Amino acid sequence: MTCAKQQAPGVSVEVTTARRLCSVLAAVDCHSLAVVGLAKNAGKTTVVNALLANCGRRLGLTSLGLDGERTDHLTGLAKPGVAPPVGTLVATTEGSLMRSHYDMEVLETLPWRTPLGSVVIGRARGQGQVEVSGPTTLAELRTTIDRLRTLGAERVIVDGAINRLGSASPRVSDGVVVATGGMVGESLEDVLETTAGALEMLLLPGVSGATRARVAGHAAAGTRAVAYSRDGTAEVLELATVVGEGVAVAREVQRLGAHLLLIGGAVTEEFAADFTRVLPPRSELRLVVRDATVLVMPPAAVRRFLRRGIRLEVLTPLRVLAVTVNPFRLPQPYCATALFAAVAGVVDQRLPLFDVVHELARLPVGRPPRSHQNVSP
Numbered sequence: 001m002t003c004a005k006q007q008a009p010g011v012s013v014e015v016t017t018a019r020r021l022c023s024v025l026a027a028v029d030c031h032s033l034a035v036v037g038l039a040k041n042a043g044k045t046t047v048v049n050a051l052l053a054n055c056g057r058r059l060g061l062t063s064l065g066l067d068g069e070r071t072d073h074l075t076g077l078a079k080p081g082v083a084p085p086v087g088t089l090v091a092t093t094e095g096s097l098m099r100s101h102y103d104m105e106v107l108e109t110l111p112w113r114t115p116l117g118s119v120v121i122g123r124a125r126g127q128g129q130v131e132v133s134g135p136t137t138l139a140e141l142r143t144t145i146d147r148l149r150t151l152g153a154e155r156v157i158v159d160g161a162i163n164r165l166g167s168a169s170p171r172v173s174d175g176v177v178v179a180t181g182g183m184v185g186e187s188l189e190d191v192l193e194t195t196a197g198a199l200e201m202l203l204l205p206g207v208s209g210a211t212r213a214r215v216a217g218h219a220a221a222g223t224r225a226v227a228y229s230r231d232g233t234a235e236v237l238e239l240a241t242v243v244g245e246g247v248a249v250a251r252e253v254q255r256l257g258a259h260l261l262l263i264g265g266a267v268t269e270e271f272a273a274d275f276t277r278v279l280p281p282r283s284e285l286r287l288v289v290r291d292a293t294v295l296v297m298p299p300a301a302v303r304r305f306l307r308r309g310i311r312l313e314v315l316t317p318l319r320v321l322a323v324t325v326n327p328f329r330l331p332q333p334y335c336a337t338a339l340f341a342a343v344a345g346v347v348d349q350r351l352p353l354f355d356v357v358h359e360l361a362r363l364p365v366g367r368p369p370r371s372h373q374n375v376s377p
Contacts, residue, residue, distance in 0.1 A: 041181065058089070180195045197300050205313055243268055
């Protein structure tokens, strides 16, 4: 296999491929888009810059918090910044704006503070790069997106990461682009396994209409945990929190003979490990959560959960629209075409796949974009 020319991430973007990605996004009704990197150096910033430069709409840009350090601790190089075209509406913090030495026409200061100062919204002048940071809660992020749209943004891009998956929450973003690449794992096998696990988590199916109707009252009330037996009985588990209570919840599920469990908040890796350790193997159980972003655990932990036979379902599926690939790794990048082909095998025909630097694209054949209407069979 001939290997495509390697380039450092973020240096140059192939316009044709970037515009194909933009056309995929333009085909769906998406007002706020989270770009989520599965690891540092997965090419997320390159993708964000490609979207800003090629999507041809009045765009807004913000972030949930700040994505890590300014200098990559692995390479020692300055991490690539975001270069908003003239007119882009940017919401970032006062501290990030000062550290970037970025000249932006400030339009509005939002009424909350972060460790980097207040969040300000401004219009990009199109010169230089800006560090993008933002509010620290989902409610504040939702308001920030609303303000960007009120000020004229047709679509808002939210810079996110797998450890800040809240940016992909359906309560915040209408769509998600997932960035994977050579730095996601220590070997090609690790890269593929992590990518497969992340997609398995992000693409969890939605509940059926019957299940939604059954749990709707408790879900709307924010009940922490409810177990449903086969005879239709619903029993609220009296817990102050489910965090650290995996053993107690599993024992209650056993005692009640429950086949359906609703968890109203976050599900941590510790909870999952304790829960599956106590629950008997091959237990027929469906575990329902709000959406995939409440699973506070690495994708590998989600895969272990599923391998126990527990069916994870969500009240609102994420709307994953595309996957991007970046061959960068240390000490030597992967062959771009080889890595793209390997990741394509993992993604299969579920989603469009792009490498915006090396002009590689693969679109699913005859499949519409995934949406909130996906339900578990």
